[in-house]
Amino acid sequence: MRGMREAVIIGNPASGRVSMRRLKLCAEILERGGVRAEIWPTERPEHATELATLAGARLVVAAGGDGTINEVINGLHRDARLGILPLGTANVLARELGIPLSLERACHRILEGETVRIDLGVARNASGVERRFACMAGIGFDASVVLEVTPGIKRRLRRTAFALMAFKVFLTSEIPPFEVSCGGERRRARFAIVANGRNYGGDFWSAERASLTNGRLEVVLVERVRRLLRPDILATILSKRPLSRRMPAVSVPRVEAAPLGGASVPVQLDGEAWGHLPMSFRVEPSALPVLR
Structure with missing residues (x-):
């Protein structure tokens, strides 16, 4: 990390595994490594985006989960680099x-790791507002699940919260269809993953061919959500093999999705709800320099 001597650590000390003690420990490790680090705690939703904008071209360490990273990358200066302290x-x-998921090892990776450039996805809503995402966009079923997982439930149950709310949505909610246009084809679905990377929900795989560096998005389509409970498909998910081996998938630079019949279809980006269809998604190649 030559030439980088200032860093800003952005995180919510009142959220989950993030605490002021952990943020201070990270700052101390970075300073022992020759980097002057300031802690900028967030106080409200989207505050991390504002703080990342103010950080300018310094190293910005996102301390938290994928939602915090998402906020940071949407305010990051084009000459800034991203460090990740995975506390989500x-x-x-x-x-x-x-x-590494260990705090101390992650800090040392920030000090000693290499800078790589990764692609970002970009979602654009019907009003022309755009938002970047690092990992994936989810349309329909999983976005409905995200809407059910309140911060309190997430804090108490952690990863179990999403599985429980998924069953609740499956059993009690109407899951409307929508149309996805990609690769010159139009398909109906009730759940779609627009993947920039392979992982989904932690160490599960959604998209076998997805890559953070190939300049494309892999779209995995689920026409009927109940198919996810079919024994062979459920076994694929639980054994952490790619869902794209069992469901239609296509690798494209751009995707468009629209509701059918006036239904309201939610969208999530990196695990955080972000509006409703219609929406388009494209890839922004090599857009983000990140330490790993």
Whole structure:
């Protein structure tokens, strides 16, 4: 990490595994490694985006989960580099990059690791507002699950919260269909993953051919959600083999999705709810320099 002597650590000390004690420990490790680190705690949703914008071209360490990283990358200066302190629930991007989940080892990786450039996905809503995502966009079923997982439930149950809420949505909610246009085809689905990387929900795989560096998005389509409970498909998921081996999947640079019949279809980006269809998704190649 030559030439990098200032860093900003952004995280919510009142959230989950993130605490002021952990943030201070990270700052101390970085300073022992020759990096002057400031702690900028967040106080409200989207505050991490504001703080990342103010950090300018310094190293910005996102301390938290994929939601915190998502906020940070949406405010990051184009000359800044991202460091990751994985203190979230699933830590999908950290796992994808091979970053240790141990706080001290992750800090040393920030000090000693290499900088790589990864692709980012970009979602664009009907109003023309765009938002970046690092790992995936989810349309339909899983976005409905995300809406059910309140911060309190997530804090108490951690990863179990998503499994429990998934069953609740499956049993009690109407899951409307939508249309996905990609690769010159139109398909109906009730659940779609627009993947920038292979991992989903932690160390599960959704998309076998997805890569953070190939300049494409892999779209995995689930026409009927009940198929996910079929024994062979459930075994694939639980054994952490790619869902794309069992479901239709296509690798493309751009995707468009629209509701059918006036239904309201939610979207999530990196595990955080972000609006409803219609929406388009594209890849921004080599957009993010990140330490791993």
